[in-house]
Amino acid sequence: MADRKGMGRFVTRAVILVLLLAMPASASAATRMYVSTARAVDGTVSISGYALDGTTQIQDGFQLDLIRGGVTVDTTQAPDFVLLTPSSLLPGDEIVLTDTTTSATHTATFTGNPTLTAPSCGTSAFSGARDEGATVDVSASMGAESVPTVQRFGAGITYSGSFAKALTTGWTVQASQGRVIDAEFTVFDALSAVVGGTCPVVTPPEDPPAPPAPAPVLPTPPVPDPTPPASVPSGVPAPADSVAPLGRLTVRTKPTAAYKALVAGTFTVSVTVNEPGTVTERLVSGKTTVATASKSAKKAGAVTLRLALSKSGRRRLARSKSTTLTLTTRLRDTAGNVRTLSPRRLTATRAR
CATH class of the missing domain: 2.60.40 (Immunoglobulin-like)
Incomplete structure (x- = not known):
């Protein structure tokens, strides 16, 4: 009987250990979920949802729903982060973000803020x-x-x-x-x-009068200021946009055609981003930069980049029939926040 109880305790502990090891990264207490809305100059709207564990992007599945008057008017699901581009976003709309891996869900109501009156020209x-x-x-x-x-x-x-x-x-x-x-x-x-409006035009006078001769000024000894300098206020909050941009990389060129596409200048990737910024691609083999590309994203959505083969990269590919390559993606938003996506590895093989 004692052996059976001991065995039971051992099995229970083993099951608990397996469950703990199987818990996804998103179960961390440091995980925070985010929703970002953006209204562009041209009137287009984007809504994105994602989660971070500290500064690490959570690789879970997500669902994003836009609800208006109790009715779902737009929805989408995707891994890593989700992106909606509805035709409109109105005050009172509810945005629901669900982590489909952990079933965690959060709801935010769009208030219509912030509003913005930009400076007029000049x-x-x-x-x-x-x-x-x-x-x-x-x-x-x-x-x-x-x-x-x-x-x-x-x-x-x-x-x-x-x-x-x-x-x-x-x-x-x-x-x-x-x-x-x-x-x-x-x-x-x-x-x-x-910035709108018409910039004011300043017309100088045709014949500016000569300035009068300055009267002599006797030097005045400085008077010490008894007021101490104001101290810098403490507790200043961090900038509102301190979160690095999110992205999802898709290699459009088939792996079997990588060598041919690189030599022909048609090696293409697509990166879906959650906010405006700059996307930079770098393809390396060891310490050699084989190909690069960079492109600005004016709004959230997909950005297509065609990588240009460097001279050293062309020589590197010519030396070997099969070359192992690593593709890195660097995202930088307009606030200067930077994120590097997980590298993608592929092999460029010359045809016989």
Whole structure:
């Protein structure tokens, strides 16, 4: 009888150990789920959902539902992260993100915030509405040029400020709001607008009068300021957009045709991203960079890149009938956050 009880305890412990080992990475207490909405200048809308364990992307399956008036108007499922591009996103819409691997689910209601009044041409001031207490980052860019991001936080339902320089037509301004829904769920909402209006034209006078001679000024001894310098406030929150972008890589070229496609300049990949930014591809063999490509993503969605073979890469492929290659994908969003996706390995083999 004692042997049977001992064996029972051993089996129970073994079962518990197996269950613990089988738990997915998403079961970690540090896992947080995210929803990001983006409204672009052209009126298009994107909604993405994903999960991170610290800074590591969770490789679970996800489902994203857009519910309006109790009716599901759009839905999708995908591994790693999910992306919806509905025709519209209205205040009161519910966004439901479900981790189909763990069955964890979270719901956020879109409030319509932030709103954004961008600077008019020749000015730098902006303003808008936000959710109570939400942190808002306001950035501006035109091509490769940008200005320092301005952050507003604390109590209140509005925000306002100015950039370090006046903006002209061609600049795009983005307001990004961060909302912590609960201990395991955060929502980012972004809205973009362009600088509009007509820049003022300043006409100098034809014959400016000569300035009068300055009167002599006697030097005044400095008076010490009894007021001590103001201390820097503590507890400043982190920027609203501190999460690196998410992506999913698809190699469009068949593995058996990799060598031929690289030599012909038709080796193509597709990367689906959850926010605007830059996608960079690098194909290496050992320490040799065989091919590269880089492309900007103006909004969430798929980006297609065609890798260009380097001279050293062409020589490397010519030296061997079969070459093992590693493809790395680097994502960088407009806030400067960077993520590198898991490398993809393939073999380029010359035909006989």
